[in-house]
Amino acid sequence: xxxxxxxxxxxxxxxxxxxxxxxxxxxxxxxxxxxxxxxxxxxxxxxxxxxxxxxxxxxxxxxxxxxxxxxxxxxxxxxxxxxxxxxxxxxxxxxxxxxxxxxxxxxxxxxxxxxxxxxxxxxxxxxxxxxxxxxxxxxxxxxxxxxxxxxxxxxxxxxxxxxxxxxxxxxxxxxxxxxxxxxxxxxxxxxxxxxxxxxxxxxxxxxxxxxxxxxxxxxxxxxxxxxxxxxxxxxxxxxxxxxxxxxxxxxxxxxxxxxxxxxxxxxxxxxxxxxxxxxxxxxxxxxxxxxxxxxxxxxxxxxxxxxxxxxxxxxxxxxxxxxxxxxxxxxxxxxxxxxxxxxxxxxxxxxxxxxxxxxxxxxxxxxxxxxxxxxxxxxxxxxxxxxxxxxxxxxxxxxxxxxxxxxxxxxxxxxxxxxxxxxxxxxxxxxxxxxxxxxxxxxxx
Amino acid sequence: xxxxxxxxxxxxxxxxxxxxxxxxxxxxxxxxxxxxxxxxxxxxxxxxxxxxxxxxxxxxxxxxxxxxxxxxxxxxxxxxxxxxxxxxxxxxxxxxxxxxxxxxxxxxxxxxxxxxxxxxxxxxxxxxxxxxxxxxxxxxxxxxxxxxxxxxxxxxxxxxxxxxxxxxxxxxxxxxxxxxxxxxxxxxxxxxxxxxxxxxxxxxxxxxxxxxxxxxxxxxxxxxxxxxxxxxxxxxxxxxxxxxxxxxxxxxxxxxxxxxxxxxxxxxxxxxxxxxxxxxxxxxxxxxxxxxxxxxxxxxxxxxxxxxxxxxxxxxxxxxxxxxxxxxxxxxxxxxxxxxxxxxxxxxxxxxxxxxxxxxxxxxxxxxxxxxxxxxxxxxxxxxxxxxxxxxxxxxxxxxxxxxxxxxxxxxxxxxxxxxxxxxxxxxxxxxxxxxxxxxxxxxxxxxxxxxxxxxxxxxxxxxxxxxxxxxxxxxxxxxxxxxxxxxxxxxxxxxxxxxxxxxxxxxxxxxxxxxxxxxxxxxxxx
Numbered sequence: 001x002x003x004x005x006x007x008x009x010x011x012x013x014x015x016x017x018x019x020x021x022x023x024x025x026x027x028x029x030x031x032x033x034x035x036x037x038x039x040x041x042x043x044x045x046x047x048x049x050x051x052x053x054x055x056x057x058x059x060x061x062x063x064x065x066x067x068x069x070x071x072x073x074x075x076x077x078x079x080x081x082x083x084x085x086x087x088x089x090x091x092x093x094x095x096x097x098x099x100x101x102x103x104x105x106x107x108x109x110x111x112x113x114x115x116x117x118x119x120x121x122x123x124x125x126x127x128x129x130x131x132x133x134x135x136x137x138x139x140x141x142x143x144x145x146x147x148x149x150x151x152x153x154x155x156x157x158x159x160x161x162x163x164x165x166x167x168x169x170x171x172x173x174x175x176x177x178x179x180x181x182x183x184x185x186x187x188x189x190x191x192x193x194x195x196x197x198x199x200x201x202x203x204x205x206x207x208x209x210x211x212x213x214x215x216x217x218x219x220x221x222x223x224x225x226x227x228x229x230x231x232x233x234x235x236x237x238x239x240x241x242x243x244x245x246x247x248x249x250x251x252x253x254x255x256x257x258x259x260x261x262x263x264x265x266x267x268x269x270x271x272x273x274x275x276x277x278x279x280x281x282x283x284x285x286x287x288x289x290x291x292x293x294x295x296x297x298x299x300x301x302x303x304x305x306x307x308x309x310x311x312x313x314x315x316x317x318x319x320x321x322x323x324x325x326x327x328x329x330x331x332x333x334x335x336x337x338x339x340x341x342x343x344x345x346x347x348x349x350x351x352x353x354x355x356x357x358x359x360x361x362x363x364x365x366x367x368x369x370x371x372x373x374x375x376x377x378x379x380x381x382x383x384x385x386x387x388x389x390x391x392x393x394x395x396x397x398x399x400x401x402x403x404x405x406x407x408x409x410x411x412x413x414x415x416x417x418x419x420x421x422x423x424x425x426x427x428x429x430x431x432x433x434x435x436x437x438x439x440x441x442x443x444x445x
Numbered sequence: 446x447x448x449x450x451x452x453x454x455x456x457x458x459x460x461x462x463x464x465x466x467x468x469x470x471x472x473x474x475x476x477x478x479x480x481x482x483x484x485x486x487x488x489x490x491x492x493x494x495x496x497x498x499x500x501x502x503x504x505x506x507x508x509x510x511x512x513x514x515x516x517x518x519x520x521x522x523x524x525x526x527x528x529x530x531x532x533x534x535x536x537x538x539x540x541x542x543x544x545x546x547x548x549x550x551x552x553x554x555x556x557x558x559x560x561x562x563x564x565x566x567x568x569x570x571x572x573x574x575x576x577x578x579x580x581x582x583x584x585x586x587x588x589x590x591x592x593x594x595x596x597x598x599x600x601x602x603x604x605x606x607x608x609x610x611x612x613x614x615x616x617x618x619x620x621x622x623x624x625x626x627x628x629x630x631x632x633x634x635x636x637x638x639x640x641x642x643x644x645x646x647x648x649x650x651x652x653x654x655x656x657x658x659x660x661x662x663x664x665x666x667x668x669x670x671x672x673x674x675x676x677x678x679x680x681x682x683x684x685x686x687x688x689x690x691x692x693x694x695x696x697x698x699x700x701x702x703x704x705x706x707x708x709x710x711x712x713x714x715x716x717x718x719x720x721x722x723x724x725x726x727x728x729x730x731x732x733x734x735x736x737x738x739x740x741x742x743x744x745x746x747x748x749x750x751x752x753x754x755x756x757x758x759x760x761x762x763x764x765x766x767x768x769x770x771x772x773x774x775x776x777x778x779x780x781x782x783x784x785x786x787x788x789x790x791x792x793x794x795x796x797x798x799x800x801x802x803x804x805x806x807x808x809x810x811x812x813x814x815x816x817x818x819x820x821x822x823x824x825x826x827x828x829x830x831x832x833x834x835x836x837x838x839x840x841x842x843x844x845x846x847x848x849x850x851x852x853x854x855x856x857x858x859x860x861x862x863x864x865x866x867x868x869x870x871x872x873x874x875x876x877x878x879x880x881x882x883x884x885x886x887x888x889x890x891x892x893x894x895x896x897x898x899x900x901x902x903x904x905x906x907x908x909x910x911x912x913x914x915x916x917x918x919x920x921x922x923x924x925x926x927x928x929x930x931x932x933x934x935x936x937x938x939x940x941x942x943x944x945x946x947x948x949x950x951x952x953x954x955x956x957x958x959x960x961x962x963x964x965x966x967x968x969x970x971x972x
Contacts, residue, residue: 053852084752094752094762098842101849105784118856120849146935150765150807157718157805158768158781161613193807196934265715267608302545311541314597317604339600370549377551377570384501385856 027376027410030220030389032403035229039241040213043232044393044403046220049386054121054221056131057390059397060113061216062209064185065328066246071194074152074187077108078195079205081148083115085140087133096130103387109185111327112398118387121223125231128219132235135210142199149195156192163268167439170262171273171331175435178249181330211243212236216397221386251277251329257434263442269317270344270440274334274351277433281325281399283408288325290420291332291428293413295323296371297421298358299334303367305354309336315343319351327399331435332428344438358425362418372413379410491682492865494670496858500571502677503858504554504578505668506585506685507789507866508563510659512639513632513696519647520972521639525602526655527556527563533594535583540594543580554581558637559776559790562870566789568859571672582684588656595649606641611965615720615912616781616802618712622968623722624776626710626908627796631699635972642971661691666869670862698793701726707955709909709923713916714965718805719816720912723823724798727901729774731791731878732871737885738897739774745843746830747772747799750784753846756799759822763941764931766804766819773798774901786854788863791870797902799823810932813919816911817929821951828904828951834895844886851882916962923955 030048037043049055063076083106086093097104097117104117117127159165169184176182186192217236219228254277282288299306299321309316317337325332334351338344382392396406492505508527515522531554534540547553554567565585569577611618621636628634638644667685669678703725729735747754749771752762756770771780774797776790804819806812835843855861861879868877913919922929928950937945 094758095842098751098753098846098850101846101852103784103850103853118853120852143935143937146933147763147765147937149934150805151761151768153805153807154718154761154765154767154769154802157803158614158616160718161615161716163613267612269604269608300548302541302548307541311593311597314593314600317601337604339604370545373549374551377549377573381501381551381568381570384858387856 026407027379028393028403028406029380029383033225033229034403035232037212037233037237039237039239040211040243041215041217041236041239042401043217043219043236044397045223045225045228046218046389047222047225048383048389049221051222052121053118053386054124054127054219054223055116055118055386055390056127057114057116057218057220057387057394058131058135059216059218059394060115060209061111061214061398061401062113063109063111064183064187065110065180065248066209067180067183068246068248071191072198072201073183073191074185074195075191075198075201075205076113077185077187078149078152079202080106080108080113080115081152082140082145082202083134083138085138085144085148087137087139089133089137090130093130093134100126102127110181110330112394114394116387116390121221124223124228128228128231128235132239135215135236136239138206138210145199145202146196152195153192156186156189159186161266163264163266163271163439166264167262167271167273167437170260170439171275171333171435171437174258174260174437175275175277175331177252179251179328180248181326181328207242208244208246211241212239213241214243216401218390218393218397218403220390248328254433257431258436260435260437262437262439264439266441268337268439268441270338270341270438272336272338272344272348272351273437273439274348274355275331275435275437276429278323278325278330278332278428280329281327281395283396283400283405284412286412286415286420287424287427289409289412290416291424292323292325293368293371293375293416294358294363294421294424295321295332296374297363297367298354298425300371302370305351309347309350315339315347341440344440348436348438355425355429358422359429361422363421365418368416368418368421372416375413376410489666489869491678492666492668492862492869493678494668494858494862494865495673496671499672499858501568501858502571502574502669502671502673503568503862504566504581504681505670505789505859505862505866506565507666507668507869508565508660509561509664509666509695510693511559511561511563512635512637513560514655514659514693515632515635515639516651518643518972519639519651520635520643521602521637522647522651522655523563523659524558524637524639525599525644525647526652527558527565528598528602529590529594529652530584530588530656531556531565532598534589534591536587536589537583538580540591543584546576546580550577552577554584557789559778560633560637560792562789562791564789564863564866566859566863568671574673578681582681585660586684586687590649590653590656592649595652599644599647602638602644603641606638606644606969610638611968612714614781615714615716615718616722616800617779618965618968619720619722619910619912620778620798620800622710622712622910623724623798623908624796625969626708626910627701627724627726628699628794631701632696633699633701633792633794636969640969640971658691659693660688661693662686662688663690664693666866668862668866670865671858701794703906704908705906707905707907707909707953707959709911709955709960711916711919711960711962712910712912712965712968713962714912714914716912716914717812718803719812720803721801721816721820721910722798723820723907723909724796725903725907727774727795727797729795729901730793730871731775731867732873735897735900737882738889738894739901740882741840741843741847741886741889742830742835742894742898742902743772743774744847745835745839746826748846749773749777749780749786751850756823756826759826760801760819764933764937766815766931768802770802770819770823771800773800785856785860788860789866791867799827807934812914813922814929815931816913816919817922817953818931818949820909820911821929821953822948824904824953825948825951827902831898831902831904834898835891837891840889840891840894844889848883848886851879855879912965920960920962923953923960924957926953
C-alpha cells in the first residue's frame with residue numbers, strides 16, 4: 001500500500017465519526033482535542049464509537065518498570081488493586097461504579113497501569129468526578145491493605161501453574177542484570193508474600209507516582225466536548241503536581257550470548273525462548289520500527305522458517321515472534337514449542353541460522369508490503385467501539401505521553417525499506433545481545 | 446494455547462501500536478431473522494444484522510452439531526472436525542496459501558465448539574470483504590481434510606489433553622469435572638475436547654464422516670452482520686445451499702438428576718492452592734419466563750468477574766481469601782479469559798454453578814481449613830439467599846447496575862450477531878435477548894425475583910469438586926465435620942470475626958459414600 005490508508009477505507013471510517021472529519025491523510029480517523037492543564041495533566045477527547053457510550057481511560061505511566069527498590073517487585077500491580085478501595089467522599093468505589101452499570105477494570109504491565117470505565121454518557125460528570133477523586137484522594141487503612149494483599153496472592157496463584165509464567169520469570173532473570181524489566185509484573189512470590197507489611201511504602205508510592213504529570217486521560221466516545229473539557233478542568237485542575245521519576249538502573253551493555261536451561265516442575269513440551277536486546281520504542285526511528293516489522297516478515301506465520309517448522313515438517317507446535325518494543329530498551333523474542341524433545345538443538349540451530357540470514361539478505365518487497373498492510377488494518381480493525389478506540393492509543397500514549405505520535409509512527413512505518421530491516425537485524429539480532437532459555441520438563445532434561 | 450476454539454488468522458502479533466481490544470455498546474441495528482424453511486425445524490436459514498454505517502462485516506456460520514453428537518469412544522470428534530475446517534487446507538488452497546492471503550487484511554476466522562453447537566466466526570474490513578469471503582466460504586464448503594493438517598492439528602490437541610488441561614489451570618479443570626459429574630451418562634458429560642484416549646483413536650475418516658453427516662444444508666444457519674452490501678446475505682445463503690441435503694437426528698436434551706445431598710470429587714494434585722467448583726442442575730433456559738428474574742438474582746449473588754458479586758464481596762473483598770468468586774445460571778466455559786458472557790454456548794440443559802477461584806495457603810493457616818471455609822462461606826450465602834430472598838434495596842441496586850452493564854455484552858458486531866444466533870437457538874423472537882434485558886429488568890418485581898430464587902435454587906443437593914493437595918486428608922477433614930476456622934494477616938472488624946465463627950461451622954453433611962478421591966492423572970483420561 002502506497003498510501004497510509006486507502007480512500008474508501010477512510011471514507012467508511014469517517015462515517016462512524018461524530019462530527020466533521022479532520023485532515024484526511026491521518027491514519028487515526030477520529031476527531032480529537034488535546035487539553036493540557038497547568039498542573040501537567042493531559043487529556044485527549046476523542047469522538048467515536050457507538051451513540052450514547054463513553055470510555056474513560058486513565059493511563060498512568062508507571063508499571064513494574066518503576067519498581068526500583070529491592071523486594072518491591074509486583075508493587076505497581078498491587079497498588080492498582082488499592083485504587084479500588086475508596087476515598088473519603090466515595091468510600092465504596094465498587095458500589096458507585098455498580099450503580100452506573102459501568103464495565104470497569106484496570107491492568108498493569110511493564111510500563112503502565114491503566115484504569116478504564118465504559119458506560120452510558122449520562123454519567124459523564126459522575127465518572128470524571130469519581131476518577132479524579134480517587135487519583136487525588138485515595139484513602140485506605142492498614143487492615144484493608146493487608147486484606148487486599150491476600151487477593152494478590154490469589155491472583156498470583158490462579159496463573160501459577162502456567163509454564164509461560166515460569167518461563168517469563170526465568171528469561172527476565174537471565175537477560176537483565178540491572179534494569180527492572182528483570183522481574184515480572186505480577187512480582188516474585190517472596191515479595192508478594194511480604195506485601196502485607198508494606199502499608200507505609202504504599203502511601204509513598206501513591207504520593208510519588210499518582211501525579212498529574214504522570215497520567216494521561218483518553219476520554220473516547222459520544223459526549224459533548226466542551227462540557228467534558230470544563231468538567232476535566234474542574235475536577236483534575238487542583239491536583240497538585242509532584243511526580244518523582246524513579247531512578248531506573250541503566251542496563252550495562254551485554255557483550256556475550258547467554259544460555260540457560262530451565263526445568264519446569266509440571267508437564268510441557270520443550271519451549272525455546274530466543275531473545276535479543278532491542279532499542280526503546282520510537283515513532284520516528286526507522287530502524288526501530290523496521291525491527292518490529294522484521295519480526296513478522298522474517299519469523300511470522302507466513303515466513304519461510306515458520307511454515308517449514310510448523311506446517312511442512314511439523315517439528316514445532318508454533319513459532320511466535322514478539323517484536324513489540326517498550327518504553328525503555330527491552331527484548332524482542334522468538335518463542336517456539338518443540339514437538340520432540342530430541343529435536344530441540346536442531347530447531348534452535350535452524351532458527352539461529354535464519355537470524356543470520358536476515359542479517360545478510362534483504363527481505364523481499366512483497367513481504368514487507370504485506371506486513372505494513374497487516375499493521376495498518378490491524379490498527380483500524382481495533383477501532384470498533386469507544387473502549388477499543390482508547391485502547392488502540394495506549395502504546396503511543398505510554399511511550400511518548402502524547403497521542404500525536406501515532407501519525408509519526410505510521411509515517412515512519414510507511415518509509416521502512418528492506419535495507420532498514422537488514423540494518424535492524426545487523427544492529428540488534430546479534431549473538432552479543434542474545435539470551436536463550438530452554439525450558440524442559442524434569443524427565444526430559 | 447486455547448482449547449475448543451482457535452483462529453486461522455492474518456492478525457499479526459507485532460506490537461507496534463499494540464492492539465488491545467476493549468468493549469462498548471450496541472448501536473441501533475436493524476435485525477432480521479429469516480423465515481424458517483423446510484427441514485430446519487424451528488430454526489431460521491439466514492440471520493442478518495444490518496448496520497449500514499459500519500466499515501466491518503461479521504460472519505457467524507452455525508452448524509447445529511456439537512460435542513453431544515460425538516460417537517461413543519470418539520469423544521472430541523466434533524471439535525477436531527471444526528479445527529480441521531478452520532485450521533486446514535481447502536480443495537483449492539493449502540493452509541499456507543490461506544494464511545498468506547488473510548494476512549494483509551489483518552482478518553481471520555475461527556471456530557467454537559460447545560455441547561450443542563459449532564460456530565465459525567470472522568470479521569473483516571469492508572475493503573477486503575470479497576477476498577475474505579472467498580477464503581471463508583471455501584473453508585466450510587470445500588475442506589480438503591488433508592492428512593498433514595490432520596497430523597498437525599491432532600498433535601496439538603493431544604499435547605493440550607496430555608500436558609496442559611490437567612496440569613496448567615486447576616480452576617478450569619474443576620469446572621470441566623463439575624459438568625462431567627453432573628451429566629454423567631449423558632451426551633453432555635465429556636468436555637468438547639474429549640478424553641485423551643478417545644481423541645487418540647480418532648482417524649481422518651472419522652472426521653470426514655462427521656462432516657458428511659452433520660454439515661448438511663439444512664443443519665447449517667448463516668448469519669451476516671455489519672456493513673455488507675445489498676443482497677450479500679442471500680448470496681451467502683445460496684452458497685451454503687450447495688451443501689448436500691441430509692437429516693441429522695439431534696439427541697434428546699439431557700435431564701440430569703439433582704443429587705441427593707452433597708457429592709464430592711476430590712482430585713489429588715501437586716499444588717499449594719485449591720480450585721473449587723460446585724453446582725447442580727436447574728430447569729431454566731434463556732427463553733423461560735423466570736430467566737430475567739433469576740439472572741438478576743444471580744447478578745447480585747455472583748456477577749461474573751465483577752466486584753458487584755456478593756460472593757466476591759464476602760470472600761475476596763472482606764477477607765482477601767482469593768482473586769474472585771462468582772456464580773452462573775448458564776454455562777460459562779473459560780471464564781478466566783473474558784469479562785463478558787460467552788456467546789454461542791447455548792444449551793438445552795444448564796447448571797447453577799459457583800466458581801471459587803484458587804484458595805492459597807497463607808501463613809498462618811491450613812490450606813484445607815481455608816478451602817473448606819471458602820466453600821462453607823459460599824454455601825451459607827446461597828442458603829441465606831434461598832431462605833431470605835433479596836431485599837427491595839438489593840433488587841434496585843441490581844436493576845440499576847444490570848440495565849446499563851448488560852449493554853456492554855453486545856459491544857461488537859461479532860457479539861451482537863452471536864447473540865442473534867443464540868436467540869435462534871432458544872427461539873427468542875425479535876428484538877432478541879440483548880434488547881429485551883432492559884425492559885425485562887425494568888418490569889421485574891421483588892416477588893417475581895424471590896419466587897424464581899425459591900423455584901430454582903437450593904443449598905442442600907449439589908456436586909462439589911476440589912482440586913487440592915493431600916486429597917485423603919481433605920476427605921478426613923470433611924468427614925470429621927469439624928469447624929474450619931481461618932486466621933488473618935491483619936486485624937478484622939468484630940462483625941467479620943463473628944460471622945467467621947458461623948461460617949467455620951456451617952454444616953457440610955457428607956458420608957464416606959459421598960466422597961470420591963482420584964489422582965489428577967486419571968481424570969478425563971478415557972470415557
